[in-house]
Amino acid sequence: MTLIFAHRGYSANFPENTMLAFTEGAKAGAEGLELDVQMTKDGEVVVIHDEKVDRTTDGKGFVKDFSASDIRNLDAGVLHKSLGRKERIPFLKEVFEWLSGNSLICNVELKTGVFRYKGIEEKVIGLIRQYGLQDRIILSSFNHYSIVHAVSIAPEIETAPILAEGLYMPWIYASSIKAGGFHPHYRAAHEEIIRQSLQHNIAVRPYTVNKESEMKRLIHAGCTAIITDQPKKAAELREAIYKRP
Template sequence: MTQILAHRGFSAAFPENTMKSFIEAEKAGADGLEIDVQLTKDGEVVVIHDEKVDRTTNGIGFVKDLTYRDLQRLDASYKNKKWLTKEPIPAFSKLLEWLTTNTLTCNVELKNGIFPYTGMEEKVISLIRHYKLEDRIILSSFNHYSIVNCYRLAPEIETAPLYSEGIYMPWIYAQSIKSKGIHPKLIAAPNEIILRAMENGIAVRPYTVNKEKDMQRLFEVGCTAFITDNPVKALEIKEKRPRIKN
């Protein structure tokens, strides 16, 4: 059964990577979340996509140059005029604490491709273990060195490399770095790749899937999961189009 992972939460309708967006994704019926983490100047793991705060908040500057207290002063919903209440950038620990109250899967993307964020993997894994969520977390990154490091530090937590262009026999590559899944850009996930990967025991979770025809294709082929901005739309299509058995 193809799972639906809400991209940065229910980001089609709510401020991305905020607790509001995560809570609404759960209410909508998503099977899980896709979130992004970075480190503040004082070493706090926070949930935000961009290396800079400029696009998603009313602040300016790099996450790495701001303290956690600095970030808490910012509003991650200010560009959406319908929100009358401030939405802060969440601490990763706050998200994990909330996850203990439900059964959602959570794909945690380590945003360490531009800035290496020394010690990020250790901090993220320590928090996951603290909240005993090892079996519900997937660690992903475009930085595949980081993915390998995560596996070495915590072989009990699933890892999955992110990639945007085609890889020849990506299930072989995943196996070679001890990953149990692959997270390709949708264009790099044709049906034959999805099926061969899954036949070889590798989960496939493409990103970012927002068009109805693409969702229908992935449901029909029985893809492990996909990452979407709109879990409500995905669920409506899922209910209309049950999986066709091969």
């Protein structure tokens, strides 16, 4: 069965990459979450997509220039004024503590494409091991050097390179860097690529799948998971598809 991963949590309806979005994603029927990590100037791993805080908070500047305590003072819910409450940027350890009380899978995207964040792989892997989540975490990144480095220090944790464009025989590439899967843009996730990858025991989790037609196509194709801003819609569509005789 194709799993549903809530992209940055239930980000269509709630502030992305916040604990509220993650808990609501779980309530909506997702079996997994996708989140992004950056690092503060004092080495705290924090959950936020952009290198700057400008788009999603009431602050300005690069994540790397904030201390952990200062970044906690920002409101990560400014794009959702109707909530009437402040949402904080989570520390990754907070998310992992919450995950330790449920059975969700978590895709942690290492945002090392713009700033290298020296040591972030070690810090994230240390937290994964601390909370005993080795079997429920997937480490992904557009920076495949981060993926290879993660494999070298934690071969027990699944990794998945993110592919923005189509790649010839991606299952071979994934195997060559000892990744358990890959995460293609949904337009590059053709049925034959999905079929061949699964036959070679390589997981395929396309992103960011919000169109109903694409959800249906990928669920019918049997991909490992779809990463979506709309977990409720995806879960309902999947249920309808699997219930058909």
